[in-house]
Amino acid sequence: MAKLPVTLTVNGDGYDLLIEPRKTLLAVLRDTIGLTGTKEGCSTGDCGACTVIVDGRAVTSCMVLGVTAADKAIMTIEGLAADGELHPVQQAFIDTGGYQCGFCTPGFIMASKALLDENPARTEEEFRHALGGNICRCTGYTKILEAVMQAAEEIRTTA
């Protein structure tokens, strides 16, 4: 089918695009807009590498058709740092070494960011469960959880 005109709002910027309805939001972000921070792991909803935040909710962008994301506030890893300052969860991943190859990291960070916005007072067990949709093929889970707990602590004490 012909491409449809769609305006997407990503990290506060408006993009007037012509996109094929069959393109996923993930493909539009990466290939059409050129924001390649969001990763494609499985493309079936299983790995969480493609996690972005839409209207405040973490979603797997490989399961979303780009044309259905018009009029929504989309946030990707590129939009997380504010005024040159890393978000506490980004800083925590660096401090703890919560990444190895880094492929899963944007997805973990965006999923964690949404969880921390919702409730930073979760226990480690609760964060572990809530991040069950994110997979790290390097299996660096111990450090990832350390990062999330550090960010949670930071957010709780500065709030």
Place this chain on the structure above:
Amino acid sequence: MRSFEFFEPTTLAEASRLFAQEHAQLLAGGTDLVIGMKALTETPQSVISLQKIAGLAGITTDADGGVSIGVMTRVRDVELSEEIRNGYTALAEGAAEIGSIQIRNLATLGGNIAHASPAADTVAALLALDAQVDIASADGERSVPIHALFTGPGQTILTAGEIMTRFRLPSPASGSHYIKHKIREVMDLAFIGVAAAVDMDNGTITGARIGLAAVAPTPIRATEAEELLAGKSLTDAILAEAGEAAAAACSPISDLRCSAEHRREMVDVLTRRTVREAVARAHA
């Protein structure tokens, strides 16, 4: 993914008209359809998104003391709703079992049911909670109890152009509970799912409903077990009878995930466990 025509109607009438055409598919949360289209197991010529139709999402209290849940309500919202957690606990528990949070932020209750998987995580609870399904089409509206909705794996009684609009739950049972038998904590399919809802009066079970998932070609009610429990107080003996009756009601398959024998055995075990917990919650 094959190309398709995309529609985003703003009225149910328009959606129904489009959906009545050949090779049309409805798009709710997309967590089944988009993946199916990538795998080419779904090759619709038109995809009709329901997201712009007002009134299809949300949880509202009904005049009769029950609640209505719109088909486009995200399962994450079902899981987190205080009203559902308190009054319809089994459904909140079922919703919380679906995929990951990222998936539950997309997936809708209507999609979970319309997909008609015998293993859907919310279906056992909706059966036990006696949900009514409201259906709209160009010819008007109708309503069916959820146990009458399914005809086979992936199959429902819905005819061309018919669209489910909401699930109506009667006023809360005294207690309910859902257990999913699985391997992984999250992101797993149910080996089986068992939900129970009980009405209690002074220590007597006045009514019980048991929903079973992934144990037959469609989700089912264990009606014989329900009848055994009605009018009784909770004892190990009556639970054992109910568990056996529930196991006898299923016709599970053996597949890669587990054997039919294991599924049947676990229906017995989990029926006893869910009923016991539903009764405990009624007293709490």
